Amino acid sequence: GRRVTVRDLTAAKERGERWPMVTAYDAMTARVFDDAGIPVLLVGDSAAMVVYGYDSTLPVTVDDLLPLTAAVVRGSSRALVVADLPFGSYQSSPQQALESAARFMKEAGAHAVKLEGGRRVVPQVEALVSAGVPVMAHLGLTPQSVNVLGGYRVQGRGQSGDELMADAKDLERAGAFSVVLECVPADLAERVTASLTIPTIGIGAGAGTDAQVLVWQDLMGLTPRPARFVKRYADLAAEMDRAVRAFAADVATGAFPAAEHTYS
Numbered sequence: 001g002r003r004v005t006v007r008d009l010t011a012a013k014e015r016g017e018r019w020p021m022v023t024a025y026d027a028m029t030a031r032v033f034d035d036a037g038i039p040v041l042l043v044g045d046s047a048a049m050v051v052y053g054y055d056s057t058l059p060v061t062v063d064d065l066l067p068l069t070a071a072v073v074r075g076s077s078r079a080l081v082v083a084d085l086p087f088g089s090y091q092s093s094p095q096q097a098l099e100s101a102a103r104f105m106k107e108a109g110a111h112a113v114k115l116e117g118g119r120r121v122v123p124q125v126e127a128l129v130s131a132g133v134p135v136m137a138h139l140g141l142t143p144q145s146v147n148v149l150g151g152y153r154v155q156g157r158g159q160s161g162d163e164l165m166a167d168a169k170d171l172e173r174a175g176a177f178s179v180v181l182e183c184v185p186a187d188l189a190e191r192v193t194a195s196l197t198i199p200t201i202g203i204g205a206g207a208g209t210d211a212q213v214l215v216w217q218d219l220m221g222l223t224p225r226p227a228r229f230v231k232r233y234a235d236l237a238a239e240m241d242r243a244v245r246a247f248a249a250d251v252a253t254g255a256f257p258a259a260e261h262t263y264s
């Protein structure tokens with residue numbers, strides 16, 4: 001079958017169907033999520049933290065993310081693959097945004113890009129869309145701005161909620177095909193969702209958005225101290241700890257390898 005398209009996602013909103021998005025950074029996990037029918041895979045700049053071990057998303061570069069994106073595209077066959085534009089790869093100008101997006105599409109095969117920010121990135125969104133690049137926007141807690149926001153905290157409370165609503169409408173008007181709402185009050189996310197024809201994708205934004213996204217290591221229980229908005233659907237850290245300790249013990253005793261693992 002064919003890949004999911006941005007039009008499929010708008011059509012799902014019209015039908016009132018909610019959908020899931022998860023991050024992926026390599027071919028094997030991409031294949032598992034793709035086979036499970038996850039329609040959109042995000043190669044997030046969260047790779048800075050969960051793949052590369054940095055303590056924010058700021059250090060990661062286009063060159064760091066390109067091979068991960070290519071792996072996710074190769075590992076999937078049905079999902080729409082969205083590449084995050086990392087910090088410093090699009091803010092300078094619409095031209096810089098287009099050059100970065102073109103690399104993700106030409107060198108890695110990404111189908112869309114995501115960037116952070118409201119009205120200040122509208123020129124970038126317009127340039128990308130007119131060049132044929134589908135754009136996912138990202139409002140609320142935008143981790144690339146953590147040093148301005150003063151930490152990873154809830155956004156859009158009170159007066160700033162009206163600004164977030166205006167940003168969302170401007171991004172839709174600029175041609176974005178969807179918008180991530182991160183760490184915002186549920187009632188604000190619900191109002192934004194009702195005001196837009198493009199889908200909203202929530203993370204820490206309550207149950208009223210059109211879609212939900214989680215970082216896969218959060219949802220699988222690999223990250224040590226997940227945020228309040230994370231639900232763990234597996235405890236992979238415990239399972240991997242058990243397995244690698246069992247392997248180590250079998251190596252120590254000589255129980256592994258057994259006859260069936262051995263060539264005569």
Ligand code: KIV
Nearest residue numbers: 023044045046180213
């Ligand atoms: O980088 C990322 O994983 C993200 C999602 C959490 C939306 O931007």
Ligand code: NA
Nearest residue numbers: 044045046084
């Ligand atoms: Na991101």
